[in-house]
Amino acid sequence: EAGVVQSPRYKIIEKKQPVAFWCNPISGHNTLYWYLQNLGQGPELLIRYENEEAVDDSQLPKDRFSAERLKGVDSTLKIQPAELGDSAVYLCASSFKGSGSRTGELFFGEGSRLTVL
Amino acid sequence: QQQVKQSPQSLIVQKGGISIINCAYENTAFDYFPWYQQFPGKGPALLIAIRPDVSEKKEGRFTISFNKSAKQFSLHIMDSQPGDSATYFCAATLANAGGTSYGKLTFGQGTILTVHP
Numbered sequence: 001e002a003g004v005v006q007s008p009r010y011k012i013i014e015k016k017q018p019v020a021f022w023c024n025p026i027s028g029h030n031t032l033y034w035y036l037q038n039l040g041q042g043p044e045l046l047i048r049y050e051n052e053e054a055v056d057d058s059q060l061p062k063d064r065f066s067a068e069r070l071k072g073v074d075s076t077l078k079i080q081p082a083e084l085g086d087s088a089v090y091l092c093a094s095s096f097k098g099s100g101s102r103t104g105e106l107f108f109g110e111g112s113r114l115t116v117l
Numbered sequence: 118q119q120q121v122k123q124s125p126q127s128l129i130v131q132k133g134g135i136s137i138i139n140c141a142y143e144n145t146a147f148d149y150f151p152w153y154q155q156f157p158g159k160g161p162a163l164l165i166a167i168r169p170d171v172s173e174k175k176e177g178r179f180t181i182s183f184n185k186s187a188k189q190f191s192l193h194i195m196d197s198q199p200g201d202s203a204t205y206f207c208a209a210t211l212a213n214a215g216g217t218s219y220g221k222l223t224f225g226q227g228t229i230l231t232v233h234p
Contacts, residue, residue: 004160042123042206042224043161056221091160105151106222108160 002026004109006092012115018080021112025073025094032069033106034077035091043091049075050097079114087116121209123225130232136194138228140207143188147209151222152181152192155204164205165192197232204229 005024013019025032030051035043046065048056051072060067064083069075079086089111123140130136142150151166167174167181167190174181180193194201207225 040227042121042208042227043222044224045221048221093160105163105166108162110158110160 004092004094004107006090006109006112008112009110010113010115012117013082014117015084016081018078019082019114020079021077021090021092021114023075023077023092023109025075025092026096026107029094029096029107030072031095031097032075033093033095034067034075035093035108037089037091037111039088046077046090082114082116084116087114089113121207121223121225123207123228125228126226127229128231130197130230132197132199132232132234134197134232136192136197136201136230136232138192138205138207138230139189140191140209140225141187141189142209142223144209144223145188146211147223149210150181150183150190151208152179153206153208153224155206155227161206194230197230199232199234202230202232 004026007022011019032049034046036046037043045059047054047060047067049069052069065079067077091108091111093106093108095106121140121142128136148169152164153161154164155161165176165179165181167183169185172183178195181190183190204227206227208222210222
């Protein structure tokens with residue numbers, strides 16, 4: 001079974017430029033998460049989707065960040081314009097909402113590492 | 118309060134020794150406490166998790182001890198191996214009724230474990 005796929009793995013941009021990250025969750029997983037992980041820190045939730053609906057975006061800086069999950073499968077996270085402080089790893093995760101012994105378990109992708117110069 | 122505090126920041130253990138990582142939480146409504154393991158360049162992966170209705174859970178060499186009254190939980194790695202060298206994150210969240218969905222995982226700051234051969 002394929003895991004959560006993210007791209008690009010690495011991105012270097014200059015400040016004020018736009019950037020977009022893409023995530024393909026595990027097939028059948030209806031919940032998708034975007035987390036931000038700063039160096040040496042634990043991940044912090046940016047946004048959570050249940051199918052196409054963003055059910056928790058309270059931590060998403062909406063002035064420059066946007067996300068979408070069209071058709072309830074793939075998702076894109078965009079930053080425009082990027083700032084120096086946005087340099088971090090952006091992690092996508094997915095989970096299945098249903099029955100089972102480990103239902104709800106979050107499966108993370110390998111992340112997209114952003115460097116803003 | 119949503120914080121989860123984790124200690125130590127780093128830990129060095131000899132092969133065959135016991136690794137112990139501690140976490141404390143503030144929100145008494147939390148009812149699901151997972152531990153994640155993260156290798157460099159990879160996303161976090163679920164290691165083991167516990168609910169507050171039990172005081173201990175063991176899976177192979179990994180054990181979670183949970184103290185509800187003290188609002189603390191810990192990860193014990195028995196017979197630590199060099200392959201266990203990674204960053205470990207504790208986390209906490211509210212599971213919905215039936216435990217089929219987990220919303221916002223609040224992560225600790227992480228512990229870098231190094232196991233010397």
